[in-house]
Amino acid sequence: MSFEWPWQYNFPPFFTLQPNVDTRQKQLAAWCSLALSYCRHHKLYTLDVMEAQESPVFNNKKIERKLSMEAIQVVFEELRKKGNLEWLDKNKSRCLVMWRRPEEWGKLIYQWVSKNGMVNSVFTLYELSSGDDTEGEEFHGLEEWMLMRSLQALQTEGKAEIITMDDGKGVKFF
């Protein structure tokens, strides 16, 4: 299924940071939504800012417009404020993109666990993200750092406990 671009993507002013405050608010909201759904579609969990500038998301070759570095930073800051982005370094060159927040992932994982009657079982992280049983689930292929965050969220809710095993980490669900 190919990615469907929103109408703004083909509207040249979309790629210019708007000075009018109200207009800018709407523009940024559209950008955040586009960035997140693009990452979601392509299952991207990290972004490199330098690479992003050349990625089709921020660079529409057809209308010959691309978002400036300054503007990209503004969009990223907006995403960070909304809780969908985390910087991996002080220089803000790489970031984690959470098009689904940890709590939401945790909920999905727990639903799968309880649906299959596997509460009180222990899983390794590998089993959850890459096991045969989870193939077809949305969280299959989830990167480890994101998986950990999600399980931590469940732990806070009292629905799971992360345990350290000989060869890595695992989790028990309640």
Added chain:
Amino acid sequence: MDRFSWSNGLLEINETLVIQQRGVRLYDGDDKAKLDVGVVLLSTHRLIWRDIKNHECCISMPLSQIIFFEEQAAGIGKSAKIVIHLHPPLVNKEPGPYQHSKYSYIKLSFKEHGQIEFYRRLTEEMTQKRWENTPVSQPISTGTGSQGGRTRAVGIVGIERKIEEKRKETDKNISEAFEDLSKLMVKAKEMVEVSRSIANKIKDKQGDITEDETIRFKSYLLSMGIANPVTRETHGSGTHYHMQLAKQLGDMLQAPLEERGGMMALTEVYCLVNRARGMELLSPEDLVNACKMFESLKLPLRECRVSEKGSLTAEEFAKLLGLSVLLSKERLLLAEKMGHLCRDDSVEGLRFYPNLF
């Protein structure tokens, strides 16, 4: 039952409602009255009865007609009743449901109970005889229509009466509003006839379409605001209607335009103008055609279509308006500030687009 008179059920000033009870059937003596089950109302002055389904059917009798009354206990299959014995009818009594009765008493049959309380209250009123202290001027004598007494509408009946009047007024307003439409329908009918006759003539190649018919047809089209279809000139020579409209718009839009920094989207104009007009709404075509006449009528407004590209640079705008580039840029920036436009800043230069965000 011949002591009752037709009433509109409205209470007089000084008359107060004491109690009412629904589910009451009247008896003329021992015979069931030729009325359905209804509501009986006791006021300080009268005994009133009203049909539950047909509110126009309402009768009343002054309490002074009552000699005495007594309870009749309920039996198997029979509701409790109050038997009321009455003085002979007054000579000048207003007409009622019965011209004459062989009985001098009536019965109230309480099919939904309530007879105990009603009996108690009736006793109170008959003891106090409050109607003697505050007499009402005349016995209520209007018929079943609502001919008057509007100002003295109290009680539930009064409220119902007011609702009915309001409904009638709303009806009238609606019919008036549709008068224009019905006039249009008449015109349309004429148009259809003429066009049908012309069409037939063309089809049968029969006879000439008379000049008269052509003129009539054209006049119909004009009066409906359709530009002369023969000439195809919608730009310069619009119809009289559009010229008038353009002038009207020129006046109407001065203030709103100033508020909005001198520029308004045509869609905004459409909404503003139609909201103001209320009834005779403008079609989008009419608005556009009227706008095209601004220049020829030398009105201080111009319709400016953003270029084929859908956007403008300051230079292009300057050319369009015949202004200096500096001034046109100011206008554009102002429109951007007001949220009408947004900008596209690229290697190609600075362009302004309608704000679609």
